[in-house]
Amino acid sequence: MSDISRPDGGADNPGGNPDLKRAAARAPGTKAVRPRNAASLIVWRQARGAEPEILMGNRHAKHKFMPSVLVFPGGRVDRTDHGVKTITELRPETEALLRHRAPPSLARAIGVAAIRELAEETGLLLGERKGERVLADLAALDYLCRAVTPASRAMRFNARFLLAPAETVRGEIAGSGELENLAWYPLSKALDAKLADITRKMLAEFSSWLETPAGERHRRPKIVFRGNDNRMSDE
Known part of the structure; x- marks a missing residue:
């Protein structure tokens, strides 16, 4: 189940605008919360000569945290994401x-979580369904970067942003109610929408990744966003 469906109103993306950051600030004098591992999945498509389109949806307007903000599918890594059967494994480069910043079991679970959340929030499968379970096609995933929520926040995430091309997913978009207005958003339209700061920056990272030759993408500098979504080396 995605974070955004939980009573605490958790976010599937760290960051946000200043008003949202103040609303989610931890109480003065309290110890910083340890970030929870999370995964977001950028599913994209691009016709020849057209701008890229990204699968996104709005958080429900009644959420107390980031209402109506346009986000990628995603959520926290659950215990059940560890050690489960998949139809493929992560490609070596991914x-x-x-x-680089996670043990092998967690690295794999992050990929599983991203694909599970995609199915739960959009109805699209990146893999196969077996009963109530989704057997993930981990080989379809690419890595973009990660972001860590500031220590001043009461709710924190160490979120990895992954990518998958639209041709690797199947099914029809059928939202569960966790995200509204699910659709393929042209990049320019997504950038004009109400976004968390980190989502806007991830769209910029995605644009740069897309402009990089496919064979060189896994050699791009490792990037992490920290503090007030400051872009830093993750080497």
């Missing part, structure tokens, strides 16, 4: 990037 696994190496995820394992």
